[in-house]
Amino acid sequence: MLFVKGDYMFDDVSFLFETNSGVAKEIRGNDGDLLKEWWQNQDTMSDDLISRCRTRVKTIIDSYITESFAKQMTAESKADLQQAKIIYHQLAEEIWDKFIHSIKWQFDEIEQKDAIPLLLSEVEALVSQLRLPIKSDRVSTYISILHFEIAQRTAQADEEKRILTNELLDILLLNDGSEKDRWYADVYRRWLPVTEIKHFNVGAFYEVINAARHCWWELYETNHATLWLQLLKKYIELPETIVVCRRKAIYEYLFLLISPDPNTGVPKGTITDQQEWVRYYFSGFEHRNSVADIEEDITLLQIIQTHQLLNEGFLHEDEIQLWAKTIEQFITENIDHPRDADELCQLYELKGHYSFHLNPLVPLKDKIEAGLQTYRLIIPLLKDPYPG
Numbered sequence: 083m084l085f086v087k088g089d090y091m092f093d094d095v096s097f098l099f100e101t102n103s104g105v106a107k108e109i110r111g112n113d114g115d116l117l118k119e120w121w122q123n124q125d126t127m128s129d130d131l132i133s134r135c136r137t138r139v140k141t142i143i144d145s146y147i148t149e150s151f152a153k154q155m156t157a158e159s160k161a162d163l164q165q166a167k168i169i170y171h172q173l174a175e176e177i178w179d180k181f182i183h184s185i186k187w188q189f190d191e192i193e194q195k196d197a198i199p200l201l202l203s204e205v206e207a208l209v210s211q212l213r214l215p216i217k218s219d220r221v222s223t224y225i226s227i228l229h230f231e232i233a234q235r236t237a238q239a240d241e242e243k244r245i246l247t248n249e250l251l252d253i254l255l256l257n258d259g260s261e262k263d264r265w266y267a268d269v270y271r272r273w274l275p276v277t278e279i280k281h282f283n284v285g286a287f288y289e290v291i292n293a294a295r296h297c298w299w300e301l302y303e304t305n306h307a308t309l310w311l312q313l314l315k316k317y318i319e320l321p322e323t324i325v326v327c328r329r330k331a332i333y334e335y336l337f338l339l340i341s342p343d344p345n346t347g348v349p350k351g352t353i354t355d356q357q358e359w360v361r362y363y364f365s366g367f368e369h370r371n372s373v374a375d376i377e378e379d380i381t382l383l384q385i386i387q388t389h390q391l392l393n394e395g396f397l398h399e400d401e402i403q404l405w406a407k408t409i410e411q412f413i414t415e416n417i418d419h420p421r422d423a424d425e426l427c428q429l430y431e432l433k434g435h436y437s438f439h440l441n442p443l444v445p446l447k448d449k450i451e452a453g454l455q456t457y458r459l460i461i462p463l464l465k466d467p468y469p470g
Contacts, residue, residue, distance in 0.1 A: 085097075085181050085184060086169075086170075086173065086177065086181075095184050096184050096185075096186055097184055097185050097186065098186045098187075098188065099185070099186070099187050099188070100188040100190075101188070101189060101190065102190045102191075102192045102197040102200070102201065103189065103190070103191070103192070103197075104189050104190075104191035105117050105118040105121060105189055113138055116134060116135065116138060117187075119131060120135050120187065121187040121189060124185075124186060124187060127182070127183070132179055132182055132183075135182050136175070136178045136179060136182055139178070139181070139182065140178065147167065147170060151163055151167060202225070205225055206221045206225065209221050209224050209225060209228075209255075212251075212255065213301070213303030213304050214252060214255055214256065214259075214301065214303075214304065215256075215259060215260075215263060215300050215301070216255055216259065217259075220258070223258065224255055224258065227254055227255070227258055228251065228254060228255075231246075231250070231254055232246065249270075249274055252267070252270070252304065252306070253267045253270060253271050256270070262296065262300075263300075266293055266296050266297075266300075266301075269289055269292075269293045270293065270306065270309070273289075273290065273293070273309065273313060274309060276313065278316070279313070279316045279317060279320055281322060282317070282320055282322035282323050282324070282327070284327065287317055287323070287327055287331075290310065290313050290314065290317065291314075291330060291331070291334055293310060294307075294310035294313075294314060294334045294338055295334060297310055297338070298334075298337060298338055298341055302341055302342075307338050307341065307350070310334075310338060311335060311338055311339065314331045314334055314335040314338070315335060317331045318331045318332055318335065318359065325366045325369040326366075326369040326370060326371060328362070328366075329362075329363050329366050329369060329370075332359045332360075332362065332363045333363065333378050333382055335359070336353055336356060336359070336360075336382065336385070339351040339352070339353060339356070340352065340353060340385070353385070353386075353389060354389075354393060354396065357396070357397060360382075360386060360397065361397075361401070363382065364379070364383075364401075364405040364408075367379065367405070367408055367409075367412075373416070373425060373428055373429065373432070374428065376409065376412065376413065376432050377432060377435060379405075379409055380409060380432065380435050380436050380439055380440065381439070383402070383405055383406060383409065383440060384439045384440055384442075386402060386405075387402060387406075387440060387441070387442055388442055390402060391442055391443075406440055406441075409436060410436060413429055413432050413433050413436060414433075416429050417429045417430070417433065423463050426463060427460050427463050427464075430456055430457065430459045430460045430463075431457070431460065433456045434453040434454075434456035434457045435453070437449060437452035437453045437455075437456055438450065438452070438453035
């Protein structure tokens with residue numbers, strides 16, 4: 083039925099039937115010898131073999147068409163079914179022959195006692211290659227979990243509940259991991275079907291932020307980033323999103339976008355076309371949850387400066403210099419008037435980060451020395467640097 087659909091008319095379609103068993107022996111009605119001959123000659127079929135296979139295949143499908151026609155006949159479907167039946171009976175022999183050639187058989191002919199251990203070892207090897215934080219010594223447990231889920235779903239009467247997907251596989255295996263993995267699996271499962279965000283809810287928002295960050299740190303080899311990028315973009319574009327949260331969403335979005343491919347080290351995406359969101363982020367500099375958030379401003383500005391160095395014209399130099407000056411001025415002013423010793427330690431740490439990470443044209447030696455000079459100012463502020 084798929085073969086004759088117009089959608090595939092110009093495609094080179096093939097259907098592979100693969101099994102570890104062999105061809106059954108010939109008994110009355112099963113045409114085992116014909117199947118064996120077809121399998122052994124599938125790449126060099128004679129006209130006679132094609133003709134015999136065509137006759138057998140048409141007999142099977144004719145029977146199916148007749149049975150389905152009777153079962154599905156209703157007043158509403160009668161016209162469509164009759165039209166489909168006319169088209170079916172008008173299929174030329176060339177179409178049938180092409181269909182015969184599109185079918186490929188693979189019989190591994192392995193004894194059952196050998197086939198099951200072999201299949202298990204292959205599954206174990208595949209599971210261990212999954213790009214998830216899984217433990218190699220629990221592979222057999224993972225297989226049991228997957229096998230149970232497959233058995234449960236196979237028995238479902240509802241077709242939708244029988245569906246198996248890569249996303250489901252990830253969720254099942256993550257649920258057998260650490261507490262953090264189980265939390266992520268639950269969040270991933272609940273957000274996976276979301277296609278629209280109509281209202282801003284701060285709890286739901288930070289759940290997406292935390293899941294995106296977990297994905298960035300722990301699941302960088304998977305394709306999960308696609309989901310979180312879509313959701314972060316929706317929050318960024320949602321008018322109700324408050325400024326401090328929109329800035330947070332932009333930060334996480336840009337970081338996910340340029341996260342490196344684990345195999346090549348090359349960023350998966352680029353910020354080349356993200357000038358509008360970069361400008362929005364730094365224009366809302368005063369909107370933050372705490373002084374600690376300045377570290378994210380420094381980190382993002384470091385990326386912007388490096389990108390500008392490699393892609394001249396990405397942004398105006400005076401814009402970038404203004405953002406850097408704004409951060410530096412904030413840190414300096416607050417160092418002069420800290421709330422307490424803890425905040426002063428935090429501000430010195432930020433100043434050290436600023437000196438070390440920004441300004442890529444400054445020699446590394448000079449940046450390291452400037453950073454260390456600032457970090458050393460923290461030590462006298464510690465009441466007991468070596469507790470116990």
